[in-house]
Amino acid sequence: xxxxxxxxxxxxxxxxxxxxxxxxxxxxxxxxxxAITDHDTVAAHHFLREQMPDSKLRLITGIELSTTxxxxxxxxxxLNFPLDHKDLAMVxxxxxxxxxKRSHHIAERLAKRLPEWNAEQIFQQVLEGVINxxxxxxxxxxxxxxxxxIGRPHFARWLISQGLCKDMDAAFRKYLDNSKIGNxxxxxxxxxxxxxxxxxxxxxxVLAHPGKYRMTTTKLRAxxxxxxxxxxxxxxxxxxxxxxxxxxxxxxxxREFNLMASQGSDFHxxxxxxxxxxxxxxxxxxxITPVWEAWN
Ligand code: AMP
Ligand code: MN
Ligand code: MN
Ligand code: MN
Numbered sequence: 346x347x348x349x350x351x352x353x354x355x356x357x358x359x360x361x362x363x364x365x366x367x368x369x370x371x372x373x374x375x376x377x378x379x380a381i382t383d384h385d386t387v388a389a390h391h392f393l394r395e396q397m398p399d400s401k402l403r404l405i406t407g408i409e410l411s412t413t414x415x416x417x418x419x420x421x422x423x424l425n426f427p428l429d430h431k432d433l434a435m436v437x438x439x440x441x442x443x444x445x446k447r448s449h450h451i452a453e454r455l456a457k458r459l460p461e462w463n464a465e466q467i468f469q470q471v472l473e474g475v476i477n478x479x480x481x482x483x484x485x486x487x488x489x490x491x492x493x494x495i496g497r498p499h500f501a502r503w504l505i506s507q508g509l510c511k512d513m514d515a516a517f518r519k520y521l522d523n524s525k526i527g528n529x530x531x532x533x534x535x536x537x538x539x540x541x542x543x544x545x546x547x548x549x550x551v552l553a554h555p556g557k558y559r560m561t562t563t564k565l566r567a568x569x570x571x572x573x574x575x576x577x578x579x580x581x582x583x584x585x586x587x588x589x590x591x592x593x594x595x596x597x598x599x600r601e602f603n604l605m606a607s608q609g610s611d612f613h614x615x616x617x618x619x620x621x622x623x624x625x626x627x628x629x630x631x632x633i634t635p636v637w638e639a640w641n
Pocket of ligand 3: 420
């Protein structure tokens with residue numbers, strides 16, 4: 346049985362392992378095929394092109410695009426596109442610009458609630474936190490400050506370091522949830538745009554973790570239908586701890602809408618053993634086509 350994990354994060358986004366550390370962990374855990382899918386960046390892949398550890402691990406290019414659909418934030422995982430595609434930089438830069446504006450907006454919103462700080466100070470401290478995190482890893486993966494993509498988990502780490510929250514969950518609940526921080530979704534492109542970009546790069550567009558959007562069945566079906574009509578290829582059917590009933594539900598949607606199936610742990614860091622790289626059920630449900638079947 347080969348082990349395939351097509352959703353994971355590094356210190357290029359909100360993970361805590363650098364790209365090499367992630368590959369080594371995947372290899373230790375007997376993963377055969379790994380996609381690194383950082384939020385809105387492929388910096389880990391560019392680094393690994395030079396620094397890939399000597400191993401049997403097959404690395405698949407990937408990115409997790411932040412998009413919106415009908416008032417919800419939807420993540421589209423793009424897989425297996427050429428890293429040297431001439432249009433990749435355009436996509437990454439568009440998402441990077443959005444994320445940069447968004448991180449300044451978050452800093453401003455936080456500053457309104459934390460009178461002892463101003464927005465610029467918060468932004469700089471969060472940025473420094475990311476730089477220090479990157480420096481603390483083992484294989485020399487660092488980004489120029491202007492290339493660093495800040496997300497809410499980085500703000501959460503700063504809030505925790507200031508003693509303002511006890512953990513990530515509390516930081517999101519108290520400060521960073523969409524209800525608390527303003528309309529962050531407005532910064533992202535439409536889902537159909539994200540799907541079109543992945544297609545333009547020659548990649549496979551996957552609807553990430555459909556169970557995480559907390560939608561009614563009616564709304565989820567509408568989302569999947571729109572995703573299919575936008576040119577989407579696959580649904581992420583399995584994750585590290587999706588309940589069995591949900592896996593079966595997503596498999597039914599794959600069959601109904603003629604979509605392929607993907608799977609990925611969404612690994613971010615080693616602190617949560619129930620979400621580890623390669624930690625997935627041994628096989629996909631019957632009668633669905635895995636995305637990797639068409640790859641050679
Ligand atoms: P962003 O990309 O800035 O929107 O941040 C979203 C990321 O934050 C997700 O990919 C998760 O890794 C993380 N996240 C979202 N909600 C929570 C939560 N309640 N607790 C901890 N982490 C979360
Ligand atoms: Mn994340
Ligand atoms: Mn996601
Ligand atoms: Mn993810």
